[in-house]
Every structure is written in structure tokens, then in C-alpha cells.
Amino acid sequence: MIRVAIIGYGNLGRGVERALKQNADMELAGVFSRREPATVQTDGASAYPLAELEDYKEKLDVCILCGGSATDLPIQTPAITKNFNTIDSFDTHAKIPEHFANVDRVAKEHQTVSIISTGWDPGLFSLNRLYAQSILPEGETYTFWGKGVSQGHSDALRRIVGVADAIQYTIPNNDVIEKLKAGEKMNLTTRDKHLRECFVVLAEGADEEAIRQEIVTMPNYFDEYDTTVHFISAEALKRDHQAMPHGGTVLRTGTTHEKTKQVIEYNLQLESNPEFTASVLVAYARACARLAKEKRYGAFTVLDIAPSYLSPIDDATLRRELL
Incomplete structure (x- = not known):
């Protein structure tokens, strides 16, 4: 043992x-x-x-x-x-x-x-990035995270004055993933790859619109993403957002002899990170x-x-x- x-x-x-x-x-x-x-x-x-x-x-x-x-x-x-x-x-x-x-x-x-x-x-995704780029040396590797709870981004929300509680979900852009798998060449920005969805409980007397603007313009967290903010009750947050799902995709698109298209995909869908x-x-x-x-x-x-x-x-x- x-x-x-x-x-x-x-x-x-x-x-x-x-x-x-x-x-x-x-x-x-x-x-x-x-x-x-x-x-x-x-x-x-x-x-x-x-x-x-x-x-x-x-x-x-x-x-x-x-x-x-x-x-x-x-x-x-x-x-x-x-x-x-x-x-x-x-x-x-x-x-x-x-x-x-x-x-x-x-x-x-x-x-x-x-x-x-x-x-x-790092871990299983690291392995799959290594396998994929070793097998398809001519190609590009993309990593997408979510849909899942980002604990760091959720914490950043909770630190805003006027926010009583909050949770944030990172959501991959599935349209982009499907285009890459189809072999389309894309120059992707941070905004292209992921969306961010926030569920926020306001403190009493807080200004909803001011907090929305503070969230979507927050440097290093939300300003480079399309971010949606929902204001909900503490009861709804506790009822609907206590789980910790996550997951993601490692995608390698490449070519072999005479530009034959090849795709390697590794995906996780986790109810509990x-x-x-x-x-x-x-x-x-x-x-x-x-x-x-x-x-x-x-x-x-x-x-x-x-x-x-x-x-x-x-x-x-x-x-x-x-x-």
C-alpha cells in the first residue's frame, strides 16, 4: 500500500x-x-x-x-x-x-x-500540447478554457467596492474552435478566443451601472474580453452557482504530406474542477x-x-x- x-x-x-x-x-x-x-x-x-x-x-x-x-x-x-x-x-x-x-x-x-x-x-493539457506538436510539427496549437468558473476572476469581482458576492465563468468561442478544426487560418486575439460572463450580487445602495463599467474595463481581467454582467440576488447565486465546473480544449491543426489537413483535439468537460x-x-x-x-x-x-x-x-x- x-x-x-x-x-x-x-x-x-x-x-x-x-x-x-x-x-x-x-x-x-x-x-x-x-x-x-x-x-x-x-x-x-x-x-x-x-x-x-x-x-x-x-x-x-x-x-x-x-x-x-x-x-x-x-x-x-x-x-x-x-x-x-x-x-x-x-x-x-x-x-x-x-x-x-x-x-x-x-x-x-x-x-x-x-x-x-x-x-x-498545467498537467494533462501540457502533455497533449507536447504530443500534438511533436506529431504535427507543421501547425498551430490552441488552448481554450471553459466553460467553467475562474476563481481568480471571481475574486477580482468580489474585491470591487459595492459587490457583495460574485462568480465569473470563462466561456470558449465555439464558433472559432469549429473554424479552426475545419482548417481555417485565423489570427486570433484574446477577445476572439473567450467570453466572460459575470453574476454579481450588489451591496445595498450600490450603483449598478457604475459597477458594470468598472467590471468591463478592469485591466488584466475583463477589458480585453467581451464581458456580460448579470445582477442577481444572493439567493440566486447560492442556488444556481455553487458548483465548480470547468474544462477546455487543446487543439492542434497541422498538415502532413502535400498539405494534407490534420487535426488533433483533446477535450475535458468537468462538473467539479x-x-x-x-x-x-x-x-x-x-x-x-x-x-x-x-x-x-x-x-x-x-x-x-x-x-x-x-x-x-x-x-x-x-x-x-x-x-
Whole structure:
């Protein structure tokens, strides 16, 4: 059995706990949180103080880190990798090389394994971009996200004075996707690829039109997109917008001999972003444990891991049943 610890217990941590129950070769050793353990309401797992994690060094095979990329993982992943094999979902794309270097240095020095930036983007989408451009070297790759909840954009809405609560959906332009799949050449702007739809609860006395204008002109979030704003009640937001769906498409359009058109498409439609991301983390935790057993120390990404390392099924059976 692969003994797993969950570090942090928000939406992603809860998803990991549920995903582990679907993997018979893994067992959850416990949840480690900065919160008081008595206040951590799990689905049955024991909760412990994060400060006591090192006391369990001989009792854990992999730690799955479920903190945020902005402030948690840049510090936690290198620190915890000093004593444990780790998995994280660090998703600040521009900072992945720096994060990798920091974790790789620690992992090699302390003879541990860490697989970083695991999930679906970065993660599975990264793999599909690599496969597609390697197979069709003459072509273009496009990534579309949604329809789904953008937590960062939703937070930006909630920070506006006069907004009591809000949620934002990123919506891909399906007309553009279909034209690309048909082989049409397009020079796409940010506005062409995605739409943004906002559902906003106003604070008492707030100016609806002023807030609408502040949203659609907000730099780095909405000003480059066609953005629709709906003002709704707090009850409607709670009733209709509590789920966390997401997904997207990786599309590679290219040509082979004599300009023969070829299209590669990979698509995800997720009712729960955190639960799906958690399932990816758990599969890569299995790979992490195997790499550690082979003493292949250091940091890795999904681009480095052989697909068979994700499966609990032996290699001979995989060759017989899946090839």
C-alpha cells in the first residue's frame, strides 16, 4: 500500500480524500492542516497539525500538497520535500521553471522525489500540447478554457467596492474552435478566443451601472474580453452557482504530406474542477512512489513520467489490454 498524506484541506484536499477511496493500492494516513485539527471536518480521515508532519517521516510514502500557488506552494513544496516525496499542483505557468529548480535542488540533496505542476493545465493539457506538436510539427496549437468558473476572476469581482458576492465563468468561442478544426487560418486575439460572463450580487445602495463599467474595463481581467454582467440576488447565486465546473480544449491543426489537413483535439468537460484535479494528483502520487522506490531522486513534471507509472495495473497486462 502507498501511504499518502494530504497537506491542506480545502476543496482540493477534500477531492484528494475522495479520490484515494477509488484507488485500492493507496491508503490515506491523515490530513495535515494549519487549522486546529478538531475544526477540520473530513470524510473520515484523521486530522493532525501541520507542525507535527515531520514526526510521521517513517510512516508516509507521498505527501499531496493542496495549497495555493500564489503563496503556499512556493514555500511548502521545497520545505516538505526535504523530508518527504511530494506532489503539487503549482499552476503559475510563468514561474514553473523557477519553482522546478528550487524543488529539484532540495529533492536531489535530500534524496526525495517531487512531481510538480500536476493537474490538467498545467498537467494533462501540457502533455497533449507536447504530443500534438511533436506529431504535427507543421501547425498551430490552441488552448481554450471553459466553460467553467475562474476563481481568480471571481475574486477580482468580489474585491470591487459595492459587490457583495460574485462568480465569473470563462466561456470558449465555439464558433472559432469549429473554424479552426475545419482548417481555417485565423489570427486570433484574446477577445476572439473567450467570453466572460459575470453574476454579481450588489451591496445595498450600490450603483449598478457604475459597477458594470468598472467590471468591463478592469485591466488584466475583463477589458480585453467581451464581458456580460448579470445582477442577481444572493439567493440566486447560492442556488444556481455553487458548483465548480470547468474544462477546455487543446487543439492542434497541422498538415502532413502535400498539405494534407490534420487535426488533433483533446477535450475535458468537468462538473467539479477540484475533484478532477485531485484525481490527477492521486494518479501521479503512484508514479512518485515508484520513482522513489527506484531511487530516481529529484523534481519531475508530467512531461517526464512514463504513462505506465500512473496505473496500478502491471506492465504485461497493460500491453495486452491497452495496446
